[in-house]
Amino acid sequence: xxxxxxxxxxxxxxxVPPSKSMAHRLLLAAALGEGACTVHGISDCEDVAAxxxxxxxxxxxxxxxxxxxxxxxxxxxxxxxxAPLPCRESGSTLRFLIxxxxxxxxxxxxxxxxxxxxxxxxxYETLAEERGLLFSRGEDxxxxxxxxxxxxxxxxxxxxxxxxxxxxxxLPLLGGNSRIRITTAIESRSYIExxxxxLAMFGVRVMWQDDHTLFIPGGQVYRAxxxxxxxxYSGAAFPAALNxxxxxxxxxxxxxxxxxxxxxxxxxxxxxxxxxxxxxIGDCPDLGPIxxxxxxxxxxxxxxxxRRLKIKESDRAAAMAExxxxxxxxxxxxxxxxVIYPTAFHAPAVPLEGHGDHRIVMALSILLSLTxxxxxxxxxxxxxxxxxxxxxxxxxxxxxxxxxEN
Numbered sequence: 001x002x003x004x005x006x007x008x009x010x011x012x013x014x015x016v017p018p019s020k021s022m023a024h025r026l027l028l029a030a031a032l033g034e035g036a037c038t039v040h041g042i043s044d045c046e047d048v049a050a051x052x053x054x055x056x057x058x059x060x061x062x063x064x065x066x067x068x069x070x071x072x073x074x075x076x077x078x079x080x081x082x083a084p085l086p087c088r089e090s091g092s093t094l095r096f097l098i099x100x101x102x103x104x105x106x107x108x109x110x111x112x113x114x115x116x117x118x119x120x121x122x123x124y125e126t127l128a129e130e131r132g133l134l135f136s137r138g139e140d141x142x143x144x145x146x147x148x149x150x151x152x153x154x155x156x157x158x159x160x161x162x163x164x165x166x167x168x169x170x171l172p173l174l175g176g177n178s179r180i181r182i183t184t185a186i187e188s189r190s191y192i193e194x195x196x197x198x199l200a201m202f203g204v205r206v207m208w209q210d211d212h213t214l215f216i217p218g219g220q221v222y223r224a225x226x227x228x229x230x231x232x233y234s235g236a237a238f239p240a241a242l243n244x245x246x247x248x249x250x251x252x253x254x255x256x257x258x259x260x261x262x263x264x265x266x267x268x269x270x271x272x273x274x275x276x277x278x279x280x281i282g283d284c285p286d287l288g289p290i291x292x293x294x295x296x297x298x299x300x301x302x303x304x305x306x307r308r309l310k311i312k313e314s315d316r317a318a319a320m321a322e323x324x325x326x327x328x329x330x331x332x333x334x335x336x337x338x339v340i341y342p343t344a345f346h347a348p349a350v351p352l353e354g355h356g357d358h359r360i361v362m363a364l365s366i367l368l369s370l371t372x373x374x375x376x377x378x379x380x381x382x383x384x385x386x387x388x389x390x391x392x393x394x395x396x397x398x399x400x401x402x403x404x405e406n
Contacts, residue, residue, distance in 0.1 A: 001379040002351070002402045003389065005368035010247035010395035016236040016254055018067070018229040020384050021191065023048045024092045025198035026229060028169060031055045032100075032222040033073035033202060041229035042069045046383045050090035050112075054097060057083045075221060076173050079104050084141070087112035089313070089383065091119055094142075095162035098124050099170035102133060102146040110142045115356075117142060120311055123155055123163040150176030150218050157186035157212075160308070164214075165195040172204045172220035180214040187282040187308060190261030197259055201227050230255045233262040234286050235385045238362045239395065240265060241294050244273050245370055249395055262287050269294065276342065278302040285309055285316075289363035292320045292340055296329040297367060300342035307336040313383070314357040323352050323364055327371070347371035358383040365389075369397045376404070 018041035028051065030037035042048060042064070055062060055071060059082040062071040079100055087094040087110055094110055098121075101108035117140055124144075128135035134145035148170065155164055164180060171178040186192070196206055203223035207215045231253035239249050254263075261284040268287070271277040272294050281288055282305025295301035309316040317338050321331035326348035330341040352368070354361040354377030361380045368375060369392070378401075381388040389401065 001404060002374055002376050003365065003378045004374045004400045004402070005365070005372055006398040007372045008369055008396060008398040009245075010239065010242045010249050010369070010392070010397050012395045013250040013252060014239055014391055014395060015252050016231040017043050017385055017387065019232040019260065020045055020047055020234070021092065021194055021232075021260070022198065023229045024051050024096060025165070025195055026201070026227050027051050027055065027069065027071065028096055029198055029202040029204075029222055030071040030225075030227075031058060031060055031073050031078050032075060032169070032173070033071070033224045034075045034221055035224035036070055036072050037202075037224050038068060038070045038226040039229065040068050040227070042067050044386050046088060046386075047090040047092065050086065050088035050093045054085040054087065054093055057081050057085045073222070073224065076103070080106070081108055084109040084111045087116060089113045089116050091116060091160075092162055095121075095124075095160065096166045096169060098142075098144060099148065099166040101144050102128070102148040103170055103173060105145065105147045107134065107143055107145045111140065114140045115313070120159050123159060124166075127153065127155075148174070150174040150178045152179045152181060154181045154183050156184045157182040158184040160311075161186070161188040161191040164192055168192075168195050168199060168206055168214070168216065171216040172199070172206070172218065174218045176218045178216045178218065179209070180216070182212040182214075186212065187305065188261060188285065190259055190283050193259040201225060230258060233258065233260040233265065235388075237262060237265040237287055237290050238366055238385075238388070239391065241269065241290055241366050242369065242395070244269055244294060245297065247395070265290070272298050272301055276300045276302070278304065280305045282308070285312070286359060288316050288338075289320055289359045290366065292324065292331070292338065293363040293367050295340040296324045296327060297345050297370060300340045303338045303340075305336060306338045312357065312359075313380075314355040314360060316357065316360060319355040319357060319360050320363070323360070326350060326352060327367065345371075348373045351376050354378055354380050356380055358385065362388055365392070369399075
């Protein structure tokens with residue numbers, strides 16, 4: 001899908017989409033609940049659909065009415081899949097479910113896109129090897145077999161917090177107490193806090209013993225609860241960026257009492273508008289593309305903690321560097337730092353590429369609304385924010401959508 005933008009400004013009020021990250025967590029907790037659990041605020045994005053597909057493959061029933069999903073949970077009894085678990089391209093879905101699958105002494109197979117299984121899984125692979133559990137990885141599938149037992153788990157925290165979150169869903173269901181000791185610096189700690197908040201909403205207790213150790217009492221039960229997914233700061237960051245360039249957009253549906261790390265844009269945008277800051281984004285890597293875009297159109301910037309951008313849906317630092325050059329922006333990409341140099345910013349003379357990455361497409365679309373121009377591969381937004389272009393249109397951004405075959 002190609003989108004051709006005309007230079008235009010945005011005006012109006014927009015209800016932000018629900019948080020994809022919290023939706024995964026609440027749906028999974030609902031599946032583990034003892035009885036009917038209703039989750040309000042479920043979007044139509046592809047990643048959340050993958051989690052729902054897996055809930056169905058676990059043999060659970062659910063009823064969807066618009067943005068409301070009622071899951072008829074079965075507690076630990078839910079952990080007996082009737083078919084392979086289809087994760088599509090959702091890394092969260094896969095990494096959250098692997099430890100739960102390892103609670104079973106039966107083989108459980110995950111399927112999905114080849115790109116999904118090329119993403120890091122080494123933390124779980126090492127865990128399985130250390131405990132004599134099956135972990136057989138194919139080009140587009142993974143088969144595991146437990147049973148996982150309670151105890152102490154040493155996990156690195158500088159690859160993805162999703163490995164820690166996955167264990168946090170599973171370990172409370174074991175008979176004994178467990179500890180997770182995080183052996184490195186913790187990146188994306190805010191996502192661990194999101195998991196702890198989701199667990200608490202279903203009555204599951206986990207405690208920090210110190211900055212790097214989590215204590216998980218065993219023998220717990222997920223309560224049946226009715227919960228609501230809060231608004232998504234990750235998605236909100238894109239339309240919010242328009243306000244830095246003369247637009248007037250008011251966003252609704254965001255919680256002030258959030259633990260979402262991507263709320264950092266509220267602090268970072270004024271800094272980018274005022275000068276050439278050095279910003280650490282290790283706790284909010286999903287903001288990388290839009291922060292780079294804003295820096296390119298403003299005064300430049302230095303971004304530390306960028307190492308993990310390489311293992312997202314694309315190599316986001318390299319992809320943004322390639323596309324920002326089309327606007328005349330110079331970018332240097334280092335192993336854990338990205339530097340955006342202040343340069344003469346202009347409309348691109350050639351189409352931009354989306355690199356199969358929803359956040360790249362959305363960040364570049366914000367820039368194209370300032371300059372005009374075309375982006376290809378725009379369908380990638382369906383992964384997290386399928387209404388993105390509809391929302392831009394509601395705000396008055398002018399563009400034309402064309403299918404690739406036209």
